[in-house]
Amino acid sequence: MRVAVIGQGYVGLTGAVALARHGHRVVGVEQDGERLSRLRAGEPAVYEPGLAEHLASVLRTGRLDFVGCLEEATAADPVDAVLLSVGTPPAPDGTANLSHVRQAVRQAALLEGSPLVVLKSTVPPGTSDALLAEHPHLRERYVYNPEFLNQGRALDDWQAPARTVVGTHAPAALARCRELYAWVSCPWVTTTPASAEMIKYASNAFLAAKISFANEVAGLCADGDLDIDDVILGVGLDPRIGPALLTPGTGFGDSCLPKDTVALAHWARERNIDTPLLDATIETNVRRPGLLVRTLLESAGGRLNGLHVAVLGLRYEPWSDDLRAAPSRAVIPLLHEHDAVVRVWDPAMTAEDLRRAAPRAVAHPSLASAVSGAHAVLVLTAWPELTGADWEELVPRMAEPRIVLDAKNCLPAPVLHRTPALYRSVGNRRPSRQDPAPEPAA
Ligand SMILES: NC(=O)c1ccc[n+]([C@@H]2O[C@H](COP(=O)([O-])OP(=O)(O)OC[C@H]3O[C@@H](n4cnc5c(N)ncnc54)[C@H](O)[C@@H]3O)[C@@H](O)[C@H]2O)c1
Structure with missing residues (x-):
């Protein structure tokens, strides 16, 4: 054809x-x-x-x-x-x-x-x-x-x-x-056009709900003897649930889920149809950037002004250059509001790309330069360059209080727990699970 x-x-x-x-x-x-x-x-x-x-x-x-x-x-x-x-x-x-x-x-x-x-x-x-x-x-x-x-x-x-x-x-x-x-x-x-249109919106609403649900569970796991990684693994292995998108972290920020969930909620409101589940999915997501910045603030003793915060990864996912609704776009302005000195680094973005995406931030050409002297780092993309980085070498380059906020739960928690970093993640990632067995007593 x-x-x-x-x-x-x-x-x-x-x-x-x-x-x-x-x-x-x-x-x-x-x-x-x-x-x-x-x-x-x-x-x-x-x-x-x-x-x-x-x-x-x-x-x-x-x-x-x-x-x-x-x-x-x-x-x-x-x-x-x-x-x-x-x-x-x-x-x-x-x-x-x-x-x-x-x-x-x-x-x-x-x-x-x-x-x-x-x-x-x-x-x-x-x-x-x-x-x-x-x-x-x-x-x-x-x-x-x-x-x-x-x-x-x-x-x-x-x-x-x-x-x-x-x-x-x-x-x-x-x-x-x-x-x-x-x-x-x-x-x-095969169906009517209107049903096909609803299939697309309902699918995206469900996927978004999974992400918001995972973030709510992360909130429940933040306290006590709970490990979010184990909880999500155990929940996602149920074939009725499945692991896909059961991902606590920054919240959904691709080019579709944020706009499609909001458009569907509007569609419902225009028809006086209540959608409490959809509304909560959106609300949970809208809160994510503020919650991440609040975690940084609390870790820094209540103020960020003058502190150098390195935002590592501006993309929502490493494999997409689509920044239309990436969480970095909401998080960086909030950091500016708190008068933090924002540094940005993303391995797939040139200095010009970084300046366009975050005009008030300082663009860094390498991970080492972004991290060196920073008081806090905030990981927003699960880049292999970050998950595989030598954090035992990087963290000592940071300035006190050396906060590492892993908003993607992608860094090796046991390694971070061995460094002098104040390591924070989404939910509670306990260091013990993957720790090497203790050396046998002599
Ligand atoms: N991006 C995704 O992952 C994805 C997945 C599923 C569905 N969708 C949906 O598919 C649609 C397209 O998404 P996208 O991400 O590819 O959009 P996009 O913005 O990347 O691309 C749309 C392109 O269409 C061009 N365009 C608009 N009007 C035109 C015209 N009259 N003649 C010629 N070119 C024209 C624009 O210049 C633009 O390059 C959207 O409705 C989106 O919600 C997107």
């Missing part, structure tokens, strides 16, 4: 590469000039592990091309399908901003040749039906097909998704969608 993919961000670009790998002739449409020039130069415009190599290999096949607008994509040759993977960022009131979706649907609706129209963007339930009311001629060839990929393994998720959800009013459109994803062998859920 000849396929146009509108929007070449995390979803659209990885999708375009996957579709081309599976034999389709794909044209990626990107309106952002800088992203487009990078793509035309063969450079992925977003970071995903393995994407650069896969992009280079599909470009060599000649099955993938990039253009700046849909008219250009279809000028010479019509398309059989058009995928819409444009952003749905939060509006100032927290609702989903659907302007990019509306614009992309308008463009797709003008195409000649009756291509299949596949909306992939995350949108509130009822959006597809409203769009179809505006463009009734699309009804027989429209599907809502939410994307469930995880940043960091987006290509794998495109190749082998756990499920494919398709919401449509038209059996013929469903059949064409199966042709588009002929390589996919997972279960398909």
Whole structure:
């Protein structure tokens, strides 16, 4: 099939590469000039592990091309399908901003040749039906097909998704969608567009709830003879629960869960539907940055002014360069509010990136320089460079009171407990569990 993919961000670009790998002739449409020039130069415009190599290999096949607008994509040759993977960022009131979706649907609706129209963007339930009311001629060839990929393994998720959800009013459109994803062998859920939209929001709300729940359990474990690592391990091994995202730490801060949970809560409020569980999930998350800074404050005796605090890792996850809702964006301004001298270091960010992300902070080129002389360090990303660092060598370089706040519970607790650091983590990570056995008495 000849396929146009509108929007070449995390979803659209990885999708375009996957579709081309599976034999389709794909044209990626990107309106952002800088992203487009990078793509035309063969450079992925977003970071995903393995994407650069896969992009280079599909470009060599000649099955993938990039253009700046849909008219250009279809000028010479019509398309059989058009995928819409444009952003749905939060509006100032927290609702989903659907302007990019509306614009992309308008463009797709003008195409000649009756291509299949596949909306992939995350949108509130009822959006597809409203769009179809505006463009009734699309009804027989429209599907809502939410994307469930995880940043960091987006290509794998495109190749082998756990499920494919398709919401449509038209059996013929469903059949064409199966042709588009002929390589996919997972279960398909076929339903109405509104139910498919709710499946995406409800899935993200549940994942967010797992993270907030883990953080609440961490709070319960902060006191007494409790070990959060053991508790989470024991809970997550129940197959009805599972370990995924049962992760106490900074709270959720990827590009989807924060905006989608808030948008769903708005959707419910507009309909006078109570969502106490969803509201608590969001509230628990909103509190995380403040709680982390409070832990630092308490450890420092109630004041941070003038203290050098090194924020280590600005990304939410090492494998994603998407900083849109990263916890560092909330934590750093709070540290400034307390008049801390903020240092920042992230192994994947240049000095310029760091300055753009944290303009008032001092950007450091290395872990050692960020830590040396700092009174406190705050770990916000589980970078291997941090989990595998020589903390017995680093901590003595710090200035008293040498606070190490591990907000990702990723550092080797037994090692940190051997150093002069005032080691804090989320919940209670006891040093004893992994400590080496004592030397036998002579
Ligand atoms: N990022 C994720 O992990 C993820 C996962 C699942 C679902 N989603 C959802 O998928 C959608 C896309 O997310 P993303 O992270 O890829 O967004 P993104 O912001 O990274 O990319 C969207 C791209 O679309 C381009 N664009 C917008 N309107 C256009 C138009 N009319 N023509 C051409 N280009 C246009 C923008 O310039 C941008 O480059 C969102 O609704 C998001 O919620 C994202």
